[in-house]
Amino acid sequence: MIVAEQKPVAEILRMIEGYRKILVVGCGTCVTVCMAGGEKEAGILASLIRMAWAREGRLGPLIDVSETTVERQCEWEFLQEISEKVAASDAVLSMGCGAGVQAMARMFEGKVILPALNTKFIGMPERQGLWTELCAGCGDCVLDRTGGICPIARCSKSLLNGPCGGSQNGKCEVSKDIDCAWQLIFDRMKSLGRLEALGAMLPPKDWSKNRDGGPRKVVREDMLL
Amino acid sequence: MPKIVAFACEHSAYEAATAALERKTGTAVSGENPRFPIVEVEILKVPCTGRVEVIDILKALEGGAGIVVLLGCFEEACHYLTGNVRAKKRVGYVRRIIQDIGLEENRVQFFSLAPDMDARFSGIIEELSKQVVNMGPGPVTRIRDQTTKEQAQAAQAR
Amino acid sequence: MKSGSNLEKVLVHGDFAVTGELGPPQSNDREVIVKKAKAYKGYVDAVNITDNQTAIVRMSSIAACAIVAGLGLDPVMQMTCRDRNRIAMQSDILGASALGIKNILCLTGDHQSFGNHPTSKNVYDIDSIQLISMVKGMRDDKKFLNGEEMKSEPRMFIGAAANPFADPFEYRVVRLAKKVAAGADFIQTQAVFDVPRFKRWMEMVRDRGLHERVYILAGVIPVKSAGAMRYMKNDVPGMSVPDELVRRMEQASDPKEEGIRICVETILQLREIEGVSGIHLMPIMWESVAPIIVERAGLLPRPEY
Numbered sequence: 001m002i003v004a005e006q007k008p009v010a011e012i013l014r015m016i017e018g019y020r021k022i023l024v025v026g027c028g029t030c031v032t033v034c035m036a037g038g039e040k041e042a043g044i045l046a047s048l049i050r051m052a053w054a055r056e057g058r059l060g061p062l063i064d065v066s067e068t069t070v071e072r073q074c075e076w077e078f079l080q081e082i083s084e085k086v087a088a089s090d091a092v093l094s095m096g097c098g099a100g101v102q103a104m105a106r107m108f109e110g111k112v113i114l115p116a117l118n119t120k121f122i123g124m125p126e127r128q129g130l131w132t133e134l135c136a137g138c139g140d141c142v143l144d145r146t147g148g149i150c151p152i153a154r155c156s157k158s159l160l161n162g163p164c165g166g167s168q169n170g171k172c173e174v175s176k177d178i179d180c181a182w183q184l185i186f187d188r189m190k191s192l193g194r195l196e197a198l199g200a201m202l203p204p205k206d207w208s209k210n211r212d213g214g215p216r217k218v219v220r221e222d223m224l225l
Numbered sequence: 226m227p228k229i230v231a232f233a234c235e236h237s238a239y240e241a242a243t244a245a246l247e248r249k250t251g252t253a254v255s256g257e258n259p260r261f262p263i264v265e266v267e268i269l270k271v272p273c274t275g276r277v278e279v280i281d282i283l284k285a286l287e288g289g290a291g292i293v294v295l296l297g298c299f300e301e302a303c304h305y306l307t308g309n310v311r312a313k314k315r316v317g318y319v320r321r322i323i324q325d326i327g328l329e330e331n332r333v334q335f336f337s338l339a340p341d342m343d344a345r346f347s348g349i350i351e352e353l354s355k356q357v358v359n360m361g362p363g364p365v366t367r368i369r370d371q372t373t374k375e376q377a378q379a380a381q382a383r
Numbered sequence: 384m385k386s387g388s389n390l391e392k393v394l395v396h397g398d399f400a401v402t403g404e405l406g407p408p409q410s411n412d413r414e415v416i417v418k419k420a421k422a423y424k425g426y427v428d429a430v431n432i433t434d435n436q437t438a439i440v441r442m443s444s445i446a447a448c449a450i451v452a453g454l455g456l457d458p459v460m461q462m463t464c465r466d467r468n469r470i471a472m473q474s475d476i477l478g479a480s481a482l483g484i485k486n487i488l489c490l491t492g493d494h495q496s497f498g499n500h501p502t503s504k505n506v507y508d509i510d511s512i513q514l515i516s517m518v519k520g521m522r523d524d525k526k527f528l529n530g531e532e533m534k535s536e537p538r539m540f541i542g543a544a545a546n547p548f549a550d551p552f553e554y555r556v557v558r559l560a561k562k563v564a565a566g567a568d569f570i571q572t573q574a575v576f577d578v579p580r581f582k583r584w585m586e587m588v589r590d591r592g593l594h595e596r597v598y599i600l601a602g603v604i605p606v607k608s609a610g611a612m613r614y615m616k617n618d619v620p621g622m623s624v625p626d627e628l629v630r631r632m633e634q635a636s637d638p639k640e641e642g643i644r645i646c647v648e649t650i651l652q653l654r655e656i657e658g659v660s661g662i663h664l665m666p667i668m669w670e671s672v673a674p675i676i677v678e679r680a681g682l683l684p685r686p687e688y
Contacts, residue, residue: 165546
């Protein structure tokens with residue numbers, strides 16, 4: 001799933017300065033699961049904004065901060081459902097990932113759509129309260145050759161032929177809190193009895209399949225109407 | 226009037242509160258507050274403090290509470306094993322985020338109680354009453370007071 | 384001869400090679416380079432110039448190499464994969480060759496979080512092994528990485544790094560073999576303090592016959608003080624320093640002299656190891672000590688070709 005994290009409240013408050021009617025929109029998909037921008041978090045943020053504005057003496061009859069949550073912000077049909085609420089607001093604070101914010105910006109022309117989250121990565125909850133990055137979405141998966149552990153997302157230098165000289169006691173040179181991805185790959189390949197496969201050089205990567213080539217598209221001819 | 230909203234666990238704190246009321250050792254369960262008549266206390270019975278969500282605490286503040294307090298069981302005594310631990314962490318989280326908007330962290334607190342601790346219950350309410358008087362009303366009440374004043378001024382002007 | 388560099392000649396002739404490291408200044412002051420390089424003259428076979436080491440911005444390795452070449456010394460241009468993509472790297476390699484630079488050391492590069500621009504974006508378009516292979520392809524096949532042919536090739540003596548002290552230990556020799564297969568002509572190791580562990584690594588190197596396919600230069604660092612020795616032990620990733628050496632530095636009445644003594648002893652031990660073709664001196668902020676060490680280790684005079 002996509003993992004995100006709420007921006008600092010101070011930054012959000014600066015963003016919405018000058019607007020009177022704010023609609024906080026949660027998203028019921030990835031960011032609900034990672035507890036960054038679901039229904040609960042939308043309610044909390046709206047409440048915090050109301051109280052912050054109250055402290056500044058900004059609450060009054062013309063001021064309104066309300067919240068709503070859609071199933072998925074990155075699909076037109078779900079956004080359709082909130083068009084009236086959006087129309088009634090001065091600015092929308094999206095608690096979706098970057099895709100959600102942009103989908104709303106395209107759907108609601110002429111409306112200010114602001115991001116309340118920082119979208120971080122594709123990953124999973126390691127345990128309750130801890131999420132880690134697993135996939136960099138590079139567009140050209142190498143997991144078959146690295147024992148199911150991604151060096152692009154998990155090595156600090158995205159090395160295809162690691163580990164570098166900074167790997168010690170299973171940790172990355174960058175921090176003792178970071179596992180060396182290549183140590184993990186080595187251990188895994190060893191347990192799979194496939195160590196000899198690491199002896200071959202992986203060739204330079206085709207980064208044109210990564211985001212560097214502009215926004216990427218996936219096309220399924222059989223599904224296009 | 227400054228207000229305290231207390232979420233009290235029915236397995237411990239709520240019983241202590243009821244006993245305090247019966248024995249008249251201190252505050253009342255709801256409304257009156259004989260030891261501190263200038264502070265309103267609202268006590269809400271909950272099945273476990275772990276069931277109190279962040280938004281419930283914020284809504285209480287928004288609703289005019291000067292202090293919101295969660296009164297739960299002692300660490301090992303939770304009826305649902307870890308509900309009170311979760312509640313404590315959640316209170317810590319709310320204290321942090323309300324500081325982000327400039328509110329005092331002590332507007333949200335947690336205390337542990339056993340069912341027979343009516344004296345401790347009264348003591349806590351008394352202490353919080355002093356604090357809430359010192360801190361003044363919560364954010365929303367403050368603005369309501371101001372709006373009322375403004376409205377009064379506007380009415381006078383008319 | 385692959386490149387005709389002085390370093391290559393020395394190694395091909397079977398002399399025990401000596402190279403010295405030179406860190407460019409954090410300014411455009413060419414005199415710093417000139418001064419440091421002159422101190423090396425007559426004492427080393429090649430001067431190895433770092434490429435924004437520890438991710439701190441300094442004068443470019445390529446420019447400093449050109450200055451050093453102009454003084455009649457043989458520069459080794461370090462190139463990391465951190466700051467350039469394959470386009471910039473190939474371009475710089477062509478430029479370096481045109482400036483008379485004949486040795487290149489292909490490195491991964493320290494992560495930018497160590498340096499003075501920790502908020503920068505790293506590149507790592509290709510990694511060090513792919514870089515070695517790319518330079519070899521340019522030199523031997525006259526081809527760019529994309530397969531297109533070039534008119535004249537950059538004749539580079541290709542170096543790579545090896546760290547016998549990093550983990551996973553048993554994979555380190557596999558990685559060295561990958562570098563040799565990719566086209567490394569010489570190897571420069573992480574600084575050796577832990578000679579026994581280095582010996583074990585060299586055994587593994589010899590078991591695979593790698594010492595016959597690549598020249599191995601063992602890294603050595605002269606250490607000035609007990610504090611510096613402790614720093615090497617505790618704070619430098621991928622470094623192994625025996626407690627005994629820390630103790631010797633702590634108990635020494637003249638720590639600088641003790642540091643020189645340890646360095647010379649290490650060199651003498653390294654020279655005895657089969658498959659070690661030379662040493663690479665890294666006198667960090669202490670270039671002036673190089674002549675003393677080279678002389679005391681009995682490595683003078685340096686051969687001339």
